[in-house]
Amino acid sequence: xxxxxxxxxxxxxxxxxxxxxxxxxxxxxxxxxxxxxxxxxxxxxxxxxxxxxxxxxxxxxxxxxxxxxxxxxxxxxxxxxxxxxxxxxxxxxxxxxxxxxxxxxxxxxxxxxxxxxxxxxxxxxxxxxxxxxxxxxxxxxxxxxxxxxxxxxxxxxxxxxxxxxxxxxxxxxxxxxxxxxxxxxxxxxxxxxxxxxxxxxxxxxxxxxxxxxxxxxxxxxxxxxxxxxxxxxxxxxxxxxxxxxxx
Amino acid sequence: xxxxxxxxxxxxxxxxxxxxxxxxxxxxxxxxxxxxxxxxxxxxxxxxxxxxxxxxxxxxxxxxxxxxxxxxxxxxxxxxxxxxxxxxxxxxxxxxxxxxxxxxxxxxxxxxxxxxxxxxxxxxxxxxxxxxxxxxxxxxxxxxxxxxxxxxxxxxxxxxxxxxxxxxxxxxxxxxxxxxxxxxxxxxxxxxxxxxxxxxxxxx
Amino acid sequence: xxxxxxxxxxxxxxxxxxxxxxxxxxxxxxxxxxxxxxxxxxxxxxxxxxxxxxxxxxxxxxxxxxxxxxxxxxxxxxxxxxxxxxxxxxxxxxxxxxxxxxxxxxxxxxxxxxxxxxxxxxxxxxxxxxxxxxxxxxxxxxxxxxxxxxxxxxxxxxxxxxxxxxxxxxxxxxxxxxxxxxxxxxxxxxxxxxxxxxxxxxxxxxxxxxxxxxxxxxxxxxxxxxxxxxxxxxxx
Numbered sequence: 285x286x287x288x289x290x291x292x293x294x295x296x297x298x299x300x301x302x303x304x305x306x307x308x309x310x311x312x313x314x315x316x317x318x319x320x321x322x323x324x325x326x327x328x329x330x331x332x333x334x335x336x337x338x339x340x341x342x343x344x345x346x347x348x349x350x351x352x353x354x355x356x357x358x359x360x361x362x363x364x365x366x367x368x369x370x371x372x373x374x375x376x377x378x379x380x381x382x383x384x385x386x387x388x389x390x391x392x393x394x395x396x397x398x399x400x401x402x403x404x405x406x407x408x409x410x411x412x413x414x415x416x417x418x419x420x421x422x423x424x425x426x427x428x429x430x431x432x433x434x435x436x437x438x439x440x441x442x443x444x445x446x447x448x449x450x451x452x453x454x455x456x457x458x459x460x461x462x463x464x465x466x467x468x469x470x471x472x473x474x475x476x477x478x479x480x481x482x483x484x485x486x487x488x489x490x491x492x493x494x495x496x497x498x499x500x501x502x503x504x505x506x507x508x509x510x511x512x513x514x515x516x517x518x519x520x521x522x523x524x525x526x527x528x529x530x531x
Numbered sequence: 532x533x534x535x536x537x538x539x540x541x542x543x544x545x546x547x548x549x550x551x552x553x554x555x556x557x558x559x560x561x562x563x564x565x566x567x568x569x570x571x572x573x574x575x576x577x578x579x580x581x582x583x584x585x586x587x588x589x590x591x592x593x594x595x596x597x598x599x600x601x602x603x604x605x606x607x608x609x610x611x612x613x614x615x616x617x618x619x620x621x622x623x624x625x626x627x628x629x630x631x632x633x634x635x636x637x638x639x640x641x642x643x644x645x646x647x648x649x650x651x652x653x654x655x656x657x658x659x660x661x662x663x664x665x666x667x668x669x670x671x672x673x674x675x676x677x678x679x680x681x682x683x684x685x686x687x688x689x690x691x692x693x694x695x696x697x698x699x700x701x702x703x704x705x706x707x708x709x710x711x712x713x714x715x716x717x718x719x720x721x722x723x724x725x726x727x728x729x730x731x732x733x734x735x
Numbered sequence: 736x737x738x739x740x741x742x743x744x745x746x747x748x749x750x751x752x753x754x755x756x757x758x759x760x761x762x763x764x765x766x767x768x769x770x771x772x773x774x775x776x777x778x779x780x781x782x783x784x785x786x787x788x789x790x791x792x793x794x795x796x797x798x799x800x801x802x803x804x805x806x807x808x809x810x811x812x813x814x815x816x817x818x819x820x821x822x823x824x825x826x827x828x829x830x831x832x833x834x835x836x837x838x839x840x841x842x843x844x845x846x847x848x849x850x851x852x853x854x855x856x857x858x859x860x861x862x863x864x865x866x867x868x869x870x871x872x873x874x875x876x877x878x879x880x881x882x883x884x885x886x887x888x889x890x891x892x893x894x895x896x897x898x899x900x901x902x903x904x905x906x907x908x909x910x911x912x913x914x915x916x917x918x919x920x921x922x923x924x925x926x927x928x929x930x931x932x933x934x935x936x937x938x939x940x941x942x943x944x945x946x947x948x949x950x951x952x953x954x955x956x957x958x959x960x961x962x963x964x965x966x967x968x969x970x971x
């Protein structure tokens with residue numbers, strides 16, 4: 285996502301490029317996920333304290349990292365869209381939001397299923413999970429605002445302002461929730477605090493994070509292609525696409 | 532001098548207008564006509580700087596004017612579809628407030644005189660809530676007379692005005708043009724301006 | 736009169752008149768719709784009074800719940816009043832005139848937010864000592880709670896203004912506004928209600944109140960710009 289987009293800054297020229305990139309990222313994601321799951325489920329040793337239930341962190345932690353990373357990326361595209369008034373940057377921001385929300389959702393569910401066998405409760409109000417929940421609301425807010433505004437250009441700019449307001453507030457929210465949590469619960473109930481993380485576990489999580497990242501890229505590119513066709517459907521280049529002509 | 536070069540506007544996936552170019556000099560009025568839905572209000576809001584055009588450029592006194600351009604805002608008096616009156620304030624208070632918003636210091640006397648000139652002397656202290664549409668429009672006219680701005684943009688100014696009101700409008704706008712001002716007006720009905728000063732533009 | 740541009744007023748001389756115009760006009764309008772303001776405050780009082788009915792009037796429980804309940808009610812009261820900030824002006828065309836004024840939009844928006852707080856947040860903070868009687872809170876807790884509300888309610892108005900401007904004229908704007916703004920309110924709630932907890936735990940409230948104060952300063956500087964940008968987007 286750090287490529288120089290200016291060459292492909294128009295939807296018409298980016299559409300075929302994105303189409304070619306998707307299979308690469310999708311396959312890489314699948315291969316890395318297989319490798320990561322192999323490491324997580326087979327290679328990594330059973331944990332001394334938590335048994336085999338801990339293995340869900342190989343889903344939970346990458347999803348949580350991705351959820352936060354994707355919000356920052358979405359805010360970055362929004363800043364480009366507001367600053368340079370480019371349609372494609374706004375479309376990328378629009379495309380990323382659902383994948384980010386999905387990552388947050390996965391992080392929350394996997395966190396709940398980790399909490400149950402480990403601490404006997406699905407939800408423990410620890411700092412990270414509570415912040416994840418609020419992050420989910422922030423994603424849903426951007427998506428709801430997009431859905432409520434009919435004019436796509438107004439929606440681009442409004443969601444851009446909202447995403448930038450959100451990204452500035454995320455560290456503040458996280459800090460406040462962590463402060464609140466440490467005051468009330470102490471450090472005993474921290475789902476992501478593993479006393480000694482064996483190197484192999486960290487490797488597994490990193491591989492899964494890469495897999496999640498490539499999946500997110502593939503999914504966002506696929507979605508942005510759909511968005512481009514829908515929003516530009518009056519343009520000549522769209523009506524000349526083979527998939528549109530033969531539809 | 533107000534100039535538009537190749538202005539374009541879209542609504543959804545259709546173009547309202549494209550390649551629109553015109554020029555309005557001091558003392559002239561651009562009168563925009565066209566059926567409903569042809570983009571008259573859209574054009575006026577673009578010229579006022581509220582919306583960005585899909586394409587093209589607007590220039591005020593030779594310099595490009597992006598939306599909300601400060602130089603254009605300082606030179607503009609805009610009368611939109613709605614008369615921008617608060618129901619809870621009296622006619623007098625509304626007028627004073629709107630004029631103060633534009634940074635003009637209009638004393639109580641000039642506010643009263645302006646209302647007298649639009650035949651609203653008896654309604655001065657009534658809350659806007661009880662005024663008729665025509666009376667609310669006249670407050671808008673009074674506001675224009677109190678703002679010494681070169682560019683007037685008027686969206687459907689004849690709406691709800693009776694014959695006397697329409698004649699008042701024509702007189703006030705003609706006076707503004709005679710003093711070297713510019714005007715852009717969208718209208719269905721004729722405005723009664725001197726033909727020599729009018730540049731017609733039909734959309735659609 | 737020539738067609739030359741009118742000289743734009745200098746920067747320093749426009750912020751204060753703009754602020755004054757916005758605060759004076761919005762306060763005057765609020766006073767003329769006193770009934771509406773009264774109803775919103777009454778909503779705050781009723782919500783606060785409902786909670787003990789849903790749990791138990793046991794004094795210790797009430798004292799623990801009290802600060803949280805008063806804060807949540809303050810958040811809800813803020814949400815209820817936020818549409819008033821821009822929607823009325825948007826509906827009658829005044830917002831266009833405000834945006835086209837030669838005064839800086841940021842200054843005009845700041846004035847409106849200040850007037851909004853004076854008619855919404857400030858009464859909530861002033862009523863808090865009275866309402867905390869229902870929650871058996873001791874004097875020190877009440878004092879800290881009121882101070883926290885005085886620092887926090889302006890932040891609610893400032894952040895809420897961004898949401899109110901973004902949702903102008905949209906369907907179901909009330910619920911959408913809540914979804915957009917409540918996550919942003921969370922830190923204010925945590926530090927505001929936490930101030931009383933801190934005092935009760937013997938830690939002193941200065942950390943919480945300082946954080947609220949810092950947050951208020953940042954919000955005063957940044958939020959009006961975001962809100963002004965959102966107003967222009969809504970008028971497009």
